[in-house]
Amino acid sequence: xxxxxxxxxxxxxxxxxxxxxxxxxxxxxxxxxxxxxxxxxxxxxxxxxxxxxxxxxxxxxxxxxxxxxxxxxxxxxxxxxxxxxxxxxxxxxxxxxxxxxxxxxxxxxxxxxxxxxxxxxxxxxxxxxxxxxxxxxxxxxxxxxxxxxxxxxxxxxxxxxxxxxxxxxxxxxxxxxxxxxxxxxxxxxxxxxxxxxxxxxxxxxxxxxxxxxxxxxxxxxxxxxxxxxxxxxxxxxxxxxxxxxxxxxxxxxxxxxxxxxxxxxxxxxxxxxxxxxxxxxxxxxxxxxxxxxxxxxxxxxxxxxxxxxxxxxxxxxxxxxxxxxxxxxxxxxxxxxxxxxxxxxxxxxxxxxxxxxxxxxxxxxxxxxxxxxxxxxxxxxxxxxxxxxxxxxxxxxxxxxxxxxxxxxxxxxxxxxxxxxxxxxxxxxxxxxxxxxxxxxxxxxxxxxxx
Amino acid sequence: xxxxxxxxxxxxxxxxxxxxxxxxxxxxxxxxxxxxxxxxxxxxxxxxxxxxxxxxxxxxxxxxxxxxxxxxxxxxxxxxxxxxxxxxxxxxxxxxxxxxxxxxxxxxxxxxxxxxxxxxxxxxxxxxxxxxxxxxxxxxxxxxxxxxxxxxxxxxxxxxxxxxxxxxxxxxxxxxxxxxxxxxxxxxxxxxxxxxxxxxxxxxxxxxxxxxxxxxxxxxxxxxxxxxxxxxxxxxxxxxxxxxxxxxxxxxxxxxxxxxxxxxxxxxxxxxxxxxxxxxxxxxxxxxxxxxxxxxxxxxxxxxxxxxxxxxxxxxxxxxxxxxxxxxxxxxxxxxxxxxxxxxxxxxxxxxxxxxxxxxxxxxxxxxxxxxxxxxxxxxxxxxxxxxxxxxxxxxxxxxxxxxxxxxxxxxxxxxxxxxxxxxxxxxxxxxxxxxxxxxxxxxxxxxxxx
Numbered sequence: 001x002x003x004x005x006x007x008x009x010x011x012x013x014x015x016x017x018x019x020x021x022x023x024x025x026x027x028x029x030x031x032x033x034x035x036x037x038x039x040x041x042x043x044x045x046x047x048x049x050x051x052x053x054x055x056x057x058x059x060x061x062x063x064x065x066x067x068x069x070x071x072x073x074x075x076x077x078x079x080x081x082x083x084x085x086x087x088x089x090x091x092x093x094x095x096x097x098x099x100x101x102x103x104x105x106x107x108x109x110x111x112x113x114x115x116x117x118x119x120x121x122x123x124x125x126x127x128x129x130x131x132x133x134x135x136x137x138x139x140x141x142x143x144x145x146x147x148x149x150x151x152x153x154x155x156x157x158x159x160x161x162x163x164x165x166x167x168x169x170x171x172x173x174x175x176x177x178x179x180x181x182x183x184x185x186x187x188x189x190x191x192x193x194x195x196x197x198x199x200x201x202x203x204x205x206x207x208x209x210x211x212x213x214x215x216x217x218x219x220x221x222x223x224x225x226x227x228x229x230x231x232x233x234x235x236x237x238x239x240x241x242x243x244x245x246x247x248x249x250x251x252x253x254x255x256x257x258x259x260x261x262x263x264x265x266x267x268x269x270x271x272x273x274x275x276x277x278x279x280x281x282x283x284x285x286x287x288x289x290x291x292x293x294x295x296x297x298x299x300x301x302x303x304x305x306x307x308x309x310x311x312x313x314x315x316x317x318x319x320x321x322x323x324x325x326x327x328x329x330x331x332x333x334x335x336x337x338x339x340x341x342x343x344x345x346x347x348x349x350x351x352x353x354x355x356x357x358x359x360x361x362x363x364x365x366x367x368x369x370x371x372x373x374x375x376x377x378x379x380x381x382x383x384x385x386x387x388x389x390x391x392x393x394x395x396x397x398x399x400x401x402x403x404x405x406x407x408x409x410x411x412x413x414x415x416x417x418x419x420x421x422x423x424x425x426x427x428x429x430x431x432x433x434x435x436x437x438x439x440x441x442x443x444x445x446x447x448x449x450x451x
Numbered sequence: 452x453x454x455x456x457x458x459x460x461x462x463x464x465x466x467x468x469x470x471x472x473x474x475x476x477x478x479x480x481x482x483x484x485x486x487x488x489x490x491x492x493x494x495x496x497x498x499x500x501x502x503x504x505x506x507x508x509x510x511x512x513x514x515x516x517x518x519x520x521x522x523x524x525x526x527x528x529x530x531x532x533x534x535x536x537x538x539x540x541x542x543x544x545x546x547x548x549x550x551x552x553x554x555x556x557x558x559x560x561x562x563x564x565x566x567x568x569x570x571x572x573x574x575x576x577x578x579x580x581x582x583x584x585x586x587x588x589x590x591x592x593x594x595x596x597x598x599x600x601x602x603x604x605x606x607x608x609x610x611x612x613x614x615x616x617x618x619x620x621x622x623x624x625x626x627x628x629x630x631x632x633x634x635x636x637x638x639x640x641x642x643x644x645x646x647x648x649x650x651x652x653x654x655x656x657x658x659x660x661x662x663x664x665x666x667x668x669x670x671x672x673x674x675x676x677x678x679x680x681x682x683x684x685x686x687x688x689x690x691x692x693x694x695x696x697x698x699x700x701x702x703x704x705x706x707x708x709x710x711x712x713x714x715x716x717x718x719x720x721x722x723x724x725x726x727x728x729x730x731x732x733x734x735x736x737x738x739x740x741x742x743x744x745x746x747x748x749x750x751x752x753x754x755x756x757x758x759x760x761x762x763x764x765x766x767x768x769x770x771x772x773x774x775x776x777x778x779x780x781x782x783x784x785x786x787x788x789x790x791x792x793x794x795x796x797x798x799x800x801x802x803x804x805x806x807x808x809x810x811x812x813x814x815x816x817x818x819x820x821x822x823x824x825x826x827x828x829x830x831x832x833x834x835x836x837x838x839x840x841x842x843x844x845x846x847x848x849x850x851x852x853x854x855x856x857x858x859x860x861x862x863x864x865x866x867x868x869x870x871x872x873x874x875x876x877x878x879x880x881x882x883x884x885x886x887x888x889x890x891x892x893x894x895x896x897x898x899x900x901x902x
Contacts, residue, residue: 040612103855105852164865167667201579205584206583214665229617395892403555431615435619441846
């Protein structure tokens with residue numbers, strides 16, 4: 001007998017079929033036992049009636065949460081007043097005639113049968129295998145997979161080529177304090193903080209490239225916004241006319257992702273009570289100086305001339321722009337050249353400011369990018385001014401000797417975007433197996449080993 | 452003026468258009484200068500005739516390989532005898548009227564304008580930014596991206612969910628000699644050798660999962676088959692009836708990948724003179740014991756009773772099966788239980804052999820998988836017998852307390868498969884930025900630093 005998924009049972013009314021899954025919730029009403037069985041497609045209500053099958057009812061009477069079972073039974077239409085529209089299969093139920101236990105579960109350390117998982121995040125993470133079974137937790141990762149897929153899909157439609165950026169790197173291009181060191185045979189190596197240099201090399205051969213890869217940050221901070229291992233969505237494109245080509249591509253990617261999430265994740269968004277941010281046809285775009293002026297005019301906080309936006313500035317400008325235009329998004333460009341990495345292109349008309357650009361949404365930076373220097377001599381000049389060791393990035397610098405077109409790119413983190421879209425309070429909720437300075441699966445402070 | 456890609460010039464005959472790209476090959480015939488310009492879509496021949504534009508001709512006379520240019524000119528049909536079918540745009544050429552240099556190139560250390568790149572692999576890798584521009588090198592990575600995309604596409608069509616497996620792990624499940632250690636704040640951590648335990652946890656919640664992620668192997672060997680950083684294509688599925696469900700899924704994935712590569716990569720396969728391996732509708736499937744018997748009968752080498760196949764055995768059995776059936780593939784199942792990881796399911800009828808299965812092709816193992824133990828008590832028994840520390844994999848073991856269905860999965864390396872499909876001699880050719888014990892971008896022996 002072929003297994004039918006719970007969501008497909010509605011097209012098997014009156015038939016005797018086989019379903020498989022986990023006991024999610026059990027309710028006893030007199031002699032009847034009601035079990036919501038969960039599979040990858042959703043829930044199905046199964047009724048065990050001793051008059052229909054005494055054997056099945058007997059087995060069911062010992063079932064508990066998360067036991068794995070297979071059930072054979074007849075799919076019946078539910079009476080109209082018992083229809084449950086929250087359940088995909090809520091117009092039907094199964095009348096069980098046979099049940100078999102495939103695996104027993106130990107008692108759960110907490111109840112996962114409620115609509116909201118009423119457990120502190122650290123405890124949730126201590127028991128990841130259990131919490132991953134909760135529909136709201138699953139919804140987060142389904143949406144995240146749509147975000148990542150959509151990034152890929154849109155860029156492929158724009159002729160971008162996906163390459164595999166390495167995780168092990170030989171040297172640290174920009175400072176070394178926030179990087180993880182690896183013992184690499186008789187040498188030392190480092191975990192990649194960004195595929196920046198590799199994507200520029202790949203771009204110099206393939207023109208348009210992207211990568212979905214892990215980056216690693218050893219920042220010793222345990223905030224709700226930091227992870228040590230992140231999924232970075234990176235893109236780089238050659239033959240741009242101006243930094244605004246990069247901005248437009250980034251805007252289109254984000255727009256495509258939001259549309260896809262809206263279209264493909266309706267039930268998940270509802271479950272999480274999330275509302276997608278509003279993106280206009282043309283996202284407001286301001287220079288850092290203009291942003292600082294606006295903040296000054298609206299809030300009387302004088303941040304004019306500051307070198308960057310702090311978190312409060314980011315919140316304020318997003319509020320102002322939303323009030324003025326209805327856009328949840330705002331691009332900010334033109335940061336002080338010296339404040340940013342050596343490869344960012346300085347504005348030729350005013351080289352003190354660069355052609356880097358950030359996308360803010362709802363008070364937080366979502367994405368960072370801009371035009372890069374493509375001329376070898378200009379790049380070498382910056383390497384010197386930034387006091388970098390050209391030996392450490394020689395493979396990267398060499399690429400620019402051999403003809404690199406005007407180019408730019410952008411990057412954003414999948415977990416950050418997931419967190420922001422869904423309004424999650426902690427980035428750890430947007431990562432299946434989050435790593436931070438206190439945790440790799442288990443809490444590190446519980447370990448006895450040291451280096 | 453909007454840029455037209457080289458491959459699209461054929462639909463602009465008689466029009467004046469703009470193209471951009473790299474000077475690939477230059478030939479001077481009397482006063483005419485012919486330049487093959489390369490962009491992401493392929494090559495286009497551009498003719499600089501001093502009678503058409505003296506200015507453009509003058510600029511062209513100083514152009515050299517890998518200079519980046521934009522050219523405006525008229526697209527003309529080529530006379531029939533000058534048609535070049537090796538070039539996508541070989542039925543046309545451009546008559547240049549304007550040319551602008553976007554970036555100059557230094558002289559190349561070797562010629563990349565020939566059909567075959569006549570440079571030793573270490574030198575190719577020393578100059579990755581240059582060799583990545585060669586059409587045959589690009590063809591390798593285009594095919595690799597199709598392999599990875601097809602893996603994803605097929606499994607998604609079968610309701611598998613993509614999750615992000617972590618790279619940083621807290622402990623080493625199975626022995627620690629071939630693992631890279633990371634300094635992780637005040638603790639030690641390790642680079643993941645396999646997402647095995649994580650994919651089983653994710654499967655226990657999502658039923659069918661896959662991941663495309665990096666794995667890391669610190670094997671101190673510099674063969675043509677080893678890399679330290681690999682793209683692993685991993686899948687795991689719940690509610691299997693038998694290990695053959697896993698084998699069938701693996702077969703279907705490989706078949707889908709081969710078909711996709713055949714369909715989408717015709718020019719690349721031709722360029723690389725590669726022929727795809729033959730897969731029958733039903734791949735021959737033999738137990739290890741049967742394989743050993745066959746090898747004995749055909750070669751008189753008595754390997755019966757050996758614990759595994761060695762490379763020579765793998766070559767021999769593939770030759771035998773190909774002669775007997777025409778299949779380049781053969782599944783081998785039923786390895787000695789004690790020789791394999793603790794989580795592989797023992798055959799209930801003969802527990803000395805397990806329900807693990809490998810897929811061999813053309814003399815080499817492509818893929819490894821099988822049924823896993825899903826019962827907590829059985830798993831704990833194995834943990835003890837294998838003398839493992841349950842503390843180190845407690846998150847994994849805990850998952851099996853709470854109801855895990857019968858399940859299995861498989862994994863294979865993207866670089867290995869690329870190498871095998873294309874008949875490459877060294878796996879480093881199938882990796883854009885290969886890492887091995889002697890190289891991370893640059894050759895490590897040239898570094899002066901040590902740990």
